[in-house]
Amino acid sequence: MADGVLTGTELRERLQRTFEWLGDRTDYTSWANVTSWWRDPELLRALGPALADQFNDTDPTVVLGLQSRGCLLGALVACHLGVGLVEVRKNEEPAAHSERLWQRTTPPDYEDRHLTLGFRRDLMASSDRVLLVDDWIATGSQALACHQLVGDAGATWLGTSVIVDCLERPELRRPLNLRAILHARDL
């Protein structure tokens, strides 16, 4: 660790050390307890740059953060990149009749939910280049709905930057352009 900044290897080791599976871990559907990650100040500081660096060959103009952990991490990435954040909200009614939202309903997610995901139309322009940030990907259903929302807005999808790749549907890996710090098998 130089100047209080974790190297890539140190970051991965720290993520592994502070992580726990809850319940009987017979497969990747066990519950992942990641809450210790945000409690560690060095990890919290390192995660934004690390998630951003996975897409340092791109030039995002906005970060998309999936409620709720994706917003926490998305804000760290956006601050690091010097761009703004759009929150993707779950099952939200328009606040006013006049509020216009892009909305999509997911296929069953890891909890078998069909969530309606959305964000305000005026928060994204067709000129935007969008990076989705999240802690974890499992079925990929929520990320897929985000991909569709960005398409609805006419903006450009750059990819999906996550901490843990637990993707169950390999055919989504390419369209989502998924990049991860760790795979679930390494936890």
Ligand SMILES: O=P(O)(O)OC[C@H]1O[C@H](OP(=O)(O)OP(=O)(O)O)[C@H](O)[C@@H]1O
């Ligand atoms: O790949 P999928 O099956 O779509 O699931 C992935 C999503 O599930 C988790 O969020 P969750 O909905 O539990 O919300 P949280 O961030 O509030 O914990 C995780 O943070 C991802 O956003």
Ligand SMILES: Nc1ncnc2[nH]cnc12
């Ligand atoms: N197994 C899991 N544990 C916690 N959060 C998740 N999000 C998606 N899959 C998850």
